[in-house]
Amino acid sequence: MKVLKFGGSSVGSAETIEKVVEIIREASASDTCAIVLSAMQGTTDALIEAGRSAERGDDGYIEILDGIRELHLTTIEKLFGDDTNHGVLDFVDSTSKELDNLCEGVRLVRELSPKTLDRILRFGELVSSRIVAAKLSDTGLENEYRDSRRLIRTDSNHGFAAVDFAETNRRICEYFEDTTAKLHIFPGFVASDSARYTTTLGRGGSDYTAAIIAAAAGADVLEIWTDVSGMMTADPRFVRNVRQISHITYREAMELSHFGAKVIYPPTIQPVMAKGIPVLVKNTFAPHDHGTMIEAESTAANDMIRGITSIDNITVLSLEGSGMVGIPGFSKRLFDALSRALINVILITQSSSEHSICVGIEEKHASKAKQAVDREFEFEINVGRIDPLKVESGFSILALVGDKMKEHTGVSGKMFSTLGHNGINIHAIAQGSSERNISAIIASKDVRKAVNTLHEEFFSDGNKQINVYIAGTGTVGGKLIEQLRTQHQHLSDELRLNIRVVGVANSKRALLADEGVDLNSYRSDMAAADDMTIGPFIDAIIGQNLRNSVFVDVTASPDVVETYPKLLAKSISVIACNKVAASSEYEKYSSLKNTAREFGANFFFETNVGAGLPVINTLNDLIRSGDQIKRIEAVLSGTLNFVFNNYDGSREFADVVRQAQKEGYTEPDPRLDLSGTDVARKILILAREAGYRIEMEDIENARFLPESCLAGSVDDFYSEMTRHEDHFRRLLDDAANRGLTLKYIASFDDGKAKVGLQSIGPEHNFANLSGKDNAVLFYTNRYFEQPLVIKGAGAGADVTAAGVFADIIRASRS
Ligand code: ADP
Numbered sequence: 082m083k084v085l086k087f088g089g090s091s092v093g094s095a096e097t098i099e100k101v102v103e104i105i106r107e108a109s110a111s112d113t114c115a116i117v118l119s120a121m122q123g124t125t126d127a128l129i130e131a132g133r134s135a136e137r138g139d140d141g142y143i144e145i146l147d148g149i150r151e152l153h154l155t156t157i158e159k160l161f162g163d164d165t166n167h168g169v170l171d172f173v174d175s176t177s178k179e180l181d182n183l184c185e186g187v188r189l190v191r192e193l194s195p196k197t198l199d200r201i202l203r204f205g206e207l208v209s210s211r212i213v214a215a216k217l218s219d220t221g222l223e224n225e226y227r228d229s230r231r232l233i234r235t236d237s238n239h240g241f242a243a244v245d246f247a248e249t250n251r252r253i254c255e256y257f258e259d260t261t262a263k264l265h266i267f268p269g270f271v272a273s274d275s276a277r278y279t280t281t282l283g284r285g286g287s288d289y290t291a292a293i294i295a296a297a298a299g300a301d302v303l304e305i306w307t308d309v310s311g312m313m314t315a316d317p318r319f320v321r322n323v324r325q326i327s328h329i330t331y332r333e334a335m336e337l338s339h340f341g342a343k344v345i346y347p348p349t350i351q352p353v354m355a356k357g358i359p360v361l362v363k364n365t366f367a368p369h370d371h372g373t374m375i376e377a378e379s380t381a382a383n384d385m386i387r388g389i390t391s392i393d394n395i396t397v398l399s400l401e402g403s404g405m406v407g408i409p410g411f412s413k414r415l416f417d418a419l420s421r422a423l424i425n426v427i428l429i430t431q432s433s434s435e436h437s438i439c440v441g442i443e444e445k446h447a448s449k450a451k452q453a454v455d456r457e458f459e460f461e462i463n464v465g466r467i468d469p470l471k472v473e474s475g476f477s478i479l480a481l482v483g484d485k486m487k488e489h490t491g492v493s494g495k496m497f498s499t500l501g502h503n504g505i506n507i508h509a510i511a512q513g514s515s516e517r518n519i520s521a522i523i524a525s526k527d528v529r530k531a532v533n534t535l536h537e538e539f540f541s542d543g544n545k546q547i548n549v550y551i552a553g554t555g556t557v558g559g560k561l562i563e564q565l566r567t568q569h570q571h572l573s574d575e576l577r578l579n580i581r582v583v584g585v586a587n588s589k590r591a592l593l594a595d596e597g598v599d600l601n602s603y604r605s606d607m608a609a610a611d612d613m614t615i616g617p618f619i620d621a622i623i624g625q626n627l628r629n630s631v632f633v634d635v636t637a638s639p640d641v642v643e644t645y646p647k648l649l650a651k652s653i654s655v656i657a658c659n660k661v662a663a664s665s666e667y668e669k670y671s672s673l674k675n676t677a678r679e680f681g682a683n684f685f686f687e688t689n690v691g692a693g694l695p696v697i698n699t700l701n702d703l704i705r706s707g708d709q710i711k712r713i714e715a716v717l718s719g720t721l722n723f724v725f726n727n728y729d730g731s732r733e734f735a736d737v738v739r740q741a742q743k744e745g746y747t748e749p750d751p752r753l754d755l756s757g758t759d760v761a762r763k764i765l766i767l768a769r770e771a772g773y774r775i776e777m778e779d780i781e782n783a784r785f786l787p788e789s790c791l792a793g794s795v796d797d798f799y800s801e802m803t804r805h806e807d808h809f810r811r812l813l814d815d816a817a818n819r820g821l822t823l824k825y826i827a828s829f830d831d832g833k834a835k836v837g838l839q840s841i842g843p844e845h846n847f848a849n850l851s852g853k854d855n856a857v858l859f860y861t862n863r864y865f866e867q868p869l870v871i872k873g874a875g876a877g878a879d880v881t882a883a884g885v886f887a888d889i890i891r892a893s894r895s
């Protein structure tokens with residue numbers, strides 16, 4: 082014999098009931114079948130709401146009951162057309178009347194006892210099962226209908242009744258002995274107590290009904306038909322790339338369901354496990370999918386982790402106090418007090434100092450728990466031996482489940498470091514000695530992120546999702562987005578990185594999209610987007626709370642820099658093309674680096690020096706491997722190198738500068754380049770990265786630009802340069818007369834940094850630097866005769882964007 086249970090969504094409409102009928106037809110062709118049915122989807126919730134509304138004394142319940150009736154009547158009409166011989170309409174009619182009366186009674190007395198609620202709730206399963214039974218008969222599938230209340234005997238704990246198995250099993254066996262029918266229909270969820278009052282088996286309890294019948298009747302298999310193709314590695318509503326679990330052990334399934342995998346009601350497993358009856362979870366909407374087989378021994382691949390789940394609405398109770406140390410009995414009294422108050426404990430941890438015990442319970446019991454425990458420990462609290470019970474809400478439990486975890490070391494390490502990397506704070510941890518489950522209590526706001534990150538870590542095909550936010554859509558920002566767009570597939574194929582841009586902002590507007598900004602149309606989408614300044618943009622990023630988040634600053638704005646600490650403290654990596662942060666006061670620079678370290682985030686700014694050239698990375702590698710920087714000599718301004726390489730007297734100096742700006746080599750404000758400030762910032766950053774504590778004021782800057790060029794606006798700057806053309810001409814001629822060329826050189830030697838224009842001879846290392854090239858010479862302990870040289874294009878949107886891109890990848894992989 083087979084037992085098949087169909088859930089609420091499977092019987093949610095006439096169309097789905099037709100599918101159910103076909104599944105039953107196929108199953109019953111070769112075997113005796115017992116069918117257990119849930120209420121139509123949403124009915125139980127609606128009935129509860131009707132009861133509650135009546136209890137509040139309002140008449141909203143009338144509309145709710147009308148809605149329920151309407152759903153059932155239209156379903157019946159669609160299934161049977163004009164035919165009314167099935168008798169279901171009469172049944173709906175009489176039960177509806179009874180429902181109306183019950184709710185009216187509740188409204189009058191303003192009281193909804195659990196007993197009355199059970200009487201209201203029974204409507205759902207009693208009617209849905211009648212409809213299916215009638216439809217089966219209608220299509221020629223003879224069946225016997227039996228009200229489960231006559232078979233399943235429980236205690237009188239309404240809403241969550243405990244089954245009297247001896248009596249129940251006897252009745253079920255008797256029923257099957259006495260019948261010759263081959264197809265049996267039962268309503269799920271409902272049962273009765275010894276006084277024959279209707280009881281119910283807990284939300285989701287139809288699964289349990291089916292398991293009880295399967296176990297009592299010694300079925301060969303229990304099939305749970307639902308709206309997903311089996312148990313998944315995580316809740317499919319939370320995680321996109323869930324995998325279907327083909328085989329799972331009873332114990333794993335039990336852990337998963339206890340810890341929130343709603344697909345199967347937790348008590349279901351117990352009766353079938355005791356009898357060794359396999360459970361098959363199947364999809365009514367894709368009946369040929371394999372589904373999940375739950376059995377004693379899993380024959381599946383040796384996956385270390387079988388699934389990840391979570392339960393929301395958890396309150397954490399902490400009992401603490403110096404008086405607890407070494408004295409036995411405290412925990413017993415705590416649990417006794419909770420159990421007397423009928424509070425179920427979901428998770429327990431006790432630190433080995435015995436200073437505190439921490440338990441997780443359902444949030445709805447919080448105040449009841451507080452009362453019960455404080456009363457139990459009244460004396461100890463009064464004399465100050467322990468503190469009043471601490472009650473904190475807003476938590477969730479996250480659980481990693483798998484029988485094979487105990488055979489692998491490092492699972493919990495990987496779990497917690499993954500969470501830590503994403504800034505998810507762990508409030509408490511519990512690991513059963515069976516090592517089948519590792520649970521952590523975390524803030525509910527982090528659950529989605531946590532489940533997704535862990536799922537990716539333990540189950541993904543290796544692809545890692547990186548969520549990128551970009552501030553700045555100017556020349557470099559624009560190029561970066563273009564590169565990210567065209568390289569997307571390559572990154573996924575080669576590096577297993579799925580880099581998704583989830584936010585883009587300029588100084589006026591921002592676009593945010595959890596699912597990814599469309600990189601083809603972001604400019605027009607942005608034009609249509611709401612105004613948003615950087616502050617709200619950062620708040621939105623933090624609010625989105627996405628895993629593996631990286632913030633990219635391709636602006637030159639100090640305001641954006643101000644937001645870095647907030648981002649880093651949320652474990653969001655910061656990639657700065659913007660030089661303001663690394664070249665601000667030393668304290669600020671080092672505190673950003675420390676914050677990044679403390680919160681497991683990255684703070685990279687490779688493009689601050691030499692655009693896309695690997696200058697800072699090389700320097701970092703030298704230092705990390707134990708080398709020491711003695712001296713640095715560098716040409717660090719693509720703009721100045723371009724200007725002096727192209728200024729030959731045939732046209733004005735100001736014209737050459739203008740060309741550099743037009744080609745995108747200069748800073749947004751070209752005076753930063755021409756004044757040498759930009760070069761000073763770069764040598765400052767290199768010196769700092771080399772381990773020196775140095776400030777901008779410590780750098781000697783021998784300016785070649787007349788002071789007046791730096792006063793006023795950018796337009797004034799150009800006209801002043803024209804006015805001083807003679808000055809520039811003289812610089813050029815003086816050098817040329819001596820057979821020398823002009824280079825703007827930065828140096829760092831013995832702790833001192835300086836920048837300035839120099840005339841160099843043809844033998845100089847920098848003599849052949851053409852165009853906008855940069856060059857950096859590192860003289861170190863290891864490279865003391867010949868320096869380590871890094872040379873290449875040191876400005877330009879393409880190479881700079883590529884450098885930022887490389888930083889993003891580095892941040893993603895570490
Ligand atoms: P039914 O009405 O058939 O009893 P449920 O709603 O009780 O269905 O259970 C099925 C739902 O369980 C799925 O639609 C899915 O959203 C949810 N679910 C939660 N966790 C998991 C998981 N790990 N695997 C599969 N489904 C899950």
Ligand code: ASP
Nearest residue numbers: 119120125284285286287
């Ligand atoms: N109808 C009940 C509920 O929604 C039982 C079930 O569907 O399993 O909880």
Ligand code: MG
Nearest residue numbers: 088285343344
């Ligand atoms: Mg269910």
